[in-house]
Amino acid sequence: MLEHGHLTCACPDLSAFELISLSNQVLFIGLFAVVAWRALRQPTRANLDTTLLFGGIAGAVGVSRVGTWLGYSGEPGLTALSLVLLNAVPFAMLRLVDDFRGTPRWVQYGGAAAFAFVSVLAVSSFAVMAELVELVTIGFFVAVGGYAAVAFATESRRRRGITRRRMTAVAAGAGFFIAAIVAVFIGALFPTLAEFLGLAAQVAALAAVLAFFLGFAPPAWIRRAWREPDLRGFLERSAHLAGVADDRAAITQLEAAASSAFGASGASVGIADGDRRVLRYLTADGAWVEYPDDAFIAGRAFSRQRRTVAADAEAMDPEHAETYRAAGAHTIIAAPISTDERRIGVLSVYADRAPTFVEDDLWLLELLANQAAVLLEARTLTLASSALRAREEAARLKEEFLSAAAHDLRTPLTVVLGQSELLERRIARDPAAPADAAGVGRIVREARRLRDLVSELLDAQRLEQGGAVVELNPADLCQIVDAVRDRHLGQGSPIEVSRPDRPLVGSFDRPRIEQVIENLVENAIKYGSSSPEIVVENVDGEARIAVVDHGIGIPKGERDRIFERFFRASNVQNITDTGLGLGLYICRRIVDEHGGRIWHEPTPGGGSTFVVALPIETAGGDADQEEPAAAGSWSSPVRKGAVADA
Amino acid sequence: MRERRVLVVDDEADIRATVSAILEIEGYAVAEATNGAEALAAVESDPPDVILLDMRMPVLDGWGFATELRRRGHPIPIVVMTAAQDAARWAADIAATAFLAKPFGYDDLVTVVDRTRPAA
Numbered sequence: 001m002l003e004h005g006h007l008t009c010a011c012p013d014l015s016a017f018e019l020i021s022l023s024n025q026v027l028f029i030g031l032f033a034v035v036a037w038r039a040l041r042q043p044t045r046a047n048l049d050t051t052l053l054f055g056g057i058a059g060a061v062g063v064s065r066v067g068t069w070l071g072y073s074g075e076p077g078l079t080a081l082s083l084v085l086l087n088a089v090p091f092a093m094l095r096l097v098d099d100f101r102g103t104p105r106w107v108q109y110g111g112a113a114a115f116a117f118v119s120v121l122a123v124s125s126f127a128v129m130a131e132l133v134e135l136v137t138i139g140f141f142v143a144v145g146g147y148a149a150v151a152f153a154t155e156s157r158r159r160r161g162i163t164r165r166r167m168t169a170v171a172a173g174a175g176f177f178i179a180a181i182v183a184v185f186i187g188a189l190f191p192t193l194a195e196f197l198g199l200a201a202q203v204a205a206l207a208a209v210l211a212f213f214l215g216f217a218p219p220a221w222i223r224r225a226w227r228e229p230d231l232r233g234f235l236e237r238s239a240h241l242a243g244v245a246d247d248r249a250a251i252t253q254l255e256a257a258a259s260s261a262f263g264a265s266g267a268s269v270g271i272a273d274g275d276r277r278v279l280r281y282l283t284a285d286g287a288w289v290e291y292p293d294d295a296f297i298a299g300r301a302f303s304r305q306r307r308t309v310a311a312d313a314e315a316m317d318p319e320h321a322e323t324y325r326a327a328g329a330h331t332i333i334a335a336p337i338s339t340d341e342r343r344i345g346v347l348s349v350y351a352d353r354a355p356t357f358v359e360d361d362l363w364l365l366e367l368l369a370n371q372a373a374v375l376l377e378a379r380t381l382t383l384a385s386s387a388l389r390a391r392e393e394a395a396r397l398k399e400e401f402l403s404a405a406a407h408d409l410r411t412p413l414t415v416v417l418g419q420s421e422l423l424e425r426r427i428a429r430d431p432a433a434p435a436d437a438a439g440v441g442r443i444v445r446e447a448r449r450l451r452d453l454v455s456e457l458l459d460a461q462r463l464e465q466g467g468a469v470v471e472l473n474p475a476d477l478c479q480i481v482d483a484v485r486d487r488h489l490g491q492g493s494p495i496e497v498s499r500p501d502r503p504l505v506g507s508f509d510r511p512r513i514e515q516v517i518e519n520l521v522e523n524a525i526k527y528g529s530s531s532p533e534i535v536v537e538n539v540d541g542e543a544r545i546a547v548v549d550h551g552i553g554i555p556k557g558e559r560d561r562i563f564e565r566f567f568r569a570s571n572v573q574n575i576t577d578t579g580l581g582l583g584l585y586i587c588r589r590i591v592d593e594h595g596g597r598i599w600h601e602p603t604p605g606g607g608s609t610f611v612v613a614l615p616i617e618t619a620g621g622d623a624d625q626e627e628p629a630a631a632g633s634w635s636s637p638v639r640k641g642a643v644a645d646a
Numbered sequence: 647m648r649e650r651r652v653l654v655v656d657d658e659a660d661i662r663a664t665v666s667a668i669l670e671i672e673g674y675a676v677a678e679a680t681n682g683a684e685a686l687a688a689v690e691s692d693p694p695d696v697i698l699l700d701m702r703m704p705v706l707d708g709w710g711f712a713t714e715l716r717r718r719g720h721p722i723p724i725v726v727m728t729a730a731q732d733a734a735r736w737a738a739d740i741a742a743t744a745f746l747a748k749p750f751g752y753d754d755l756v757t758v759v760d761r762t763r764p765a766a
Contacts, residue, residue, distance in 0.1 A: 403731060407702075410729035411658055413749035418664040421752035422671065439667065442660045 020202040025061045027209040032058035034217045044311070046099040049092050050216055056088035057177075076127035083122035083137060086181065090141055091115040093148035093174050100167065101155040102353065111144050131189060138185045141178050149174035160263030161230040162223060162360045166215045173211035180204035227364055234261040234368055242378040245386070250379060251282050258368050262361065264349045265328050269337070269372065270298050271345040279346060296320055301334035302346040307362050308334045313350070328352050333361055335369040337376065344376050397565065404581065408453055412446035419443045460565070460582045469509040469593040476503035477543050477614065480510060481536055484517045495521060499536035504543040506616040508594060513614070516587045516598075517545060520610045523583065524549035528607060542596075543616045550607035559600050563588040587612075651675045651692075652759060655685040655711065656700035656727065665698060665727075665755060672756050682706030686714060693722060696762045698746070701728040701736055712740035723762040 032054035039047035060082040067078040094111040097103050118133075118140045126133045152171030156164050180201040187197035214222065237257035244250040251269050258267035270279035270291075278290040279299060294303035297317055301308040310332045314321040324330070329350035337345045347369040349361070419439050426433055478499045485497045517534070524532030528549030535546040554562055554569050561567050568581040584598075591598040596614035603609045652674045654665050659680075666676040677694060679685035683706040685697070697715075701708035712724060723743035726736050727750075737745035744758050 406731065407729040410748040411661065414729075415658075415660040415664045417749050417751045418668060418755065419660075422664070422668050425671070425752065436667075438663070442663060446660055 017199055017202060020206055024202060024205045024209055025065070027206075027213070028054065028057045028061060031209060031212055031217065046096065049095040049099055053089055053092035053096065054212075054216075056085045056092060059085035059088075076130075080122045080126040083126065083133070084119040087115055087118050087122070087137065087140065089177065089181075090145035090148065093152075094144055096170075097148050097151040097155075100353075101151060103151070107147070114140055114144060134185045134188055138182055141181050141185075145174060145178035145181075149178060158263075161261065161364070162218075162226045163263070165226045166218065166360070169211045169215035169218075173208045173215055176204045176208035176211060180208060223360060223363070227360070227367075230261040230364065231367060231371075234258065234371065238371070238375055241375050242382050244379070245383065248282060248286055254372060254375070255282075258347060258349060258372070261364065261368060262349050262351075264351045267347065267349045268298065269345060269347055270302065271376075272302065272343050274343065296323075297332045298334045298346045298348040301348065302336050302343070305336045305338060305343065307336075307366055308332075309358055309362065310334075311358075324350075333358070333365050335362070335365045337369045337373045339373050339377055342377070344373050347372055401565075401581075405453070405457060409450065412449045412453070415446040416443055416450065419446075456582050456586070459586050463586060463589050467593055469512055469590060472507040472509055472594075474505055474617070475508045475510045475513070476505050477508070477513070477545065477616070478503055478536060480508075480514050481517060481534055481545065483514060484521060485534070487518075488521065493525060494531055496531065496533040497536070498533070500538060504536065504538055504616050506543065506594075506614055508614070509590075512590045513594070516590050516612060517547065519583045519587050520547040520612070523547075523610075524551065524608070527551040538616070539613075541616065543614045545612045545614070546609050547612075548603055548607070548609045550603055550605065553602055553606055553608050554600060562600060563598070649673055649675045650696065650763065651677065651694040653677050653679060653685060653688055653694040653697045655679045655682065655697060655703070655708070657681055657703040658700070661700070661727075668752055668755055669759065672759075674759070682708065682711030682714070685711055689715065689720060689722070693720065695722070696743075696759060697722055697724045698727055698759070699724050699742070701726060701730060708736075709740055712742070716741070725758055725762060 032051070035047065035050045035054050039051040063078055063082045063085065067075060072078055091111055091114075094103070094107065098108055118136055121136055122133050149171050152167055152174055156167035156171055159167055183197040183201035183204060187194040187201065190197075218226070234257045237260065238254055241250045241253055244253065251271070254269050255267045258269075259265075268281060270281050270293075272279055272293060273290075276290075277293050279293045279295075279302060280288050280290050283289055291299060293299055297308055297310045297313055300317075310316040313324040313329055313332045317324070324332070327350065330352050332348050332350045334346055334348035336343065337347050347365065349365060419442050423436060423439055423443075426436065481497055481499060485495045488495050521532055521534070524547050528551030530550055533548045535544075535548065537544045537546075558567075558569050562569055563584050565582060565585045567585075588598050591612055591614070594614055596612060598610065598612045601609045601611060652669050654662050654669075654676055655678075656662050656665070657680050662678045662680070666678060669676050677688055677692065679688050681703045685699070686706070688694075689697070699708045699711065706714075708726065708728075715722070715724075724740065726733060726740065726742045726745040727748060728736050728745070729748040730736060733745045733747040736742075743762050746754060746758050750758075
């Protein structure tokens with residue numbers, strides 16, 4: 001491939017060979033021009049090392065071309081110069097490995113020393129002992145270049161997306177190039193193999209230059225194709241975020257998707273609060289923190305609305321060096337998340353090393369930031385519309401409730417009004433007429449119904465404003481159940497109760513618990529065909545009170561909804577005096593505030609069983625098993641919060 | 647002149663009792679029905695002069711009753727009694743003669759029922 005004297009391939013007139021050789025030379029020089037131009041614009045270490053790599057190859061090619069034109073082909077001095085330039089190639093590869101991944105210091109120094117040694121050897125001794133120089137040079141290429149090729153290959157496995165593909169291409173290019181050079185040198189040492197090895201070297205060099213092009217200067221269409229899987233992965237992971245109601249979950253998932261698309265250490269999304277000029281970030285433990293919207297690298301990208309690269313974040317923003325160190329964010333790239341009308345926030349991706357191919361990363365980052373803008377905007381709209389729907393639903397429920405409440409209040413009121421006016425006229429017409437006991441009875445009955453409806457309304461109102469439970473005191477559930485039973489016995493509606501002999505004591509707001517049981521019993525009477533039954537049990541240290549009826553039951557699809565506010569099961573429409581649809585809702589709230597649970601089960605054979613489970617403090621008052629702290633709390637009322645927290 | 651007969655249709659026993667008691671004192675003969683189906687049977691066996699009709703009832707509601715009554719060709723005047731807020735619309739929907747919005751008092755009831763008396 002390199003037609004200088006000794007190394008010139010001894011192939012006769014192989015036009016295909018010459019064609020490959022020529023195109024290799026043109027391609028390498030072209031590649032050198034591309035990377036040199038890039039290094040001029042962005043003189044980063046990696047760009048300079050890349051330039052050194054291709055500068056060495058292009059230089060060797062140029063020296064041999066010029067030598068051939070000037071008729072000095074085969075001059076040992078020129079060959080030695082070519083060798084020095086070629087020796088720079090493995091050395092530049094080693095430096096690139098350090099740029100991309102980092103290498104131990106001794107590798108760098110060793111590589112530099114070896115480069116100096118083989119170069120000095122070439123200049124000083126090539127003319128006198130060419131074969132020794134060639135052998136040493138082969139060793140240098142295989143050791144240093146091979147190390148670099150393997151390092152690129154292993155590093156590429158750790159990367160993702162375009163970076164991975166580009167590094168793989170670089171590794172392949174390095175491998176092919178080393179193979180080509182080694183083939184040429186071996187051909188020089190063994191002239192009988194020179195023809196075959198020369199052709200092999202040209203083919204390997206062609207593969208190398210193509211791989212290097214892919215690695216160092218991939219055309220846009222290839223980048224697009226390479227980027228596509230990452231972008232699709234991001235879209236797949238983030239597309240549903242528009243519907244995620246929880247801010248924290250949405251941001252965390254967006255960050256995870258971005259981080260994964262880059263294979264970066266992490267990603268962070270800052271959300272702008274434009275009025276207050278702050279950016280909100282989510283910390284690892286799920287808390288929000290706010291910073292001025294121009295603080296940190298991300299803030300700079302946001303406030304300038306421009307993508308920003310910090311190859312060394314601590315150096316660029318020393319004020320927050322500690323934060324960057326703690327997050328393992330040595331390098332940060334950040335891009336604003338904005339739409340035409342709105343600055344939504346900022347997306348930043350950080351890693352512990354400088355990005356290998358920063359322009360690709362920025363390209364992808366901007367694409368992800370634009371996508372994030374669309375997602376977050378869609379999310380805002382979705383949430384706004386569901387908030388509106390929820391408000392409308394609440395308003396509709398309230399209206400339905402008011403209308404139902406008004407309806408339910410009007411019926412007993414009609415009786416009270418009409419019946420009392422009737423009594424008034426009877427007395428006016430005939431003061432001596434016998435008292436209308438039935439009429440008075442109707443007034444009393446309907447007035448009581450009015451009272452119950454009003455107190456149901458007031459209970460619901462109180463629940464809306466605060467808690468249902470006022471004061472917790474030690475109380476025995478068995479006694480509470482007995483009280484309900486006795487009251488119904490007094491009203492001529494007996495209830496069957498089965499309960500343990502030992503008390504089930506817990507911290508309860510007694511009137512409230514009694515209200516729950518009473519409500520369930522009244523429902524059982526109203527919707528049941530026979531008298532209800534109450535079963536009290538101690539199940540694994542919690543008290544369970546089951547109110548069992550054999551009535552109409554609750555349709556399967558509605559069993560979860562019956563505890564909702566204003567919900568009335570569809571099969572109660574033929575039953576009058578169903579109340580306001582608040583009874584079970586109030587029960588659930590009271591039980592919840594006691595740290596308990598309430599649920600419905602169908603009664604075997606038909607009907608409903610409502611079960612209330614409540615925490616109890618001792619099973620049967622074994623005082624010696626009781627812990628002193630618990631005993632202490634018994635002596636004084638415990639505010640409901642204390643139990644709720646426990 | 648024979649006493650006018652009123653059919654009171656409501657699922658609430660206390661409402662029926664109260665309305666009946668007032669109308670009886672005012673000289674009406676009152677029959678009761680607890681839902682639309684019972685009311686239809688009552689109309690067929692002994693047609694009243696006026697029907698006081700609750701709207702929300704089990705089995706057959708006021709609307710269903712009125713529709714069926716008209717389909718059978720009975721021209722008996724209907725007074726809608728309802729606790730719903732839009733009593734007037736309910737009344738218009740079933741082509742009722744008048745309506746009584748609950749809660750109504752003694753005089754409201756008597757005045758409205760009197761007004762359904764055909765012009766002499």
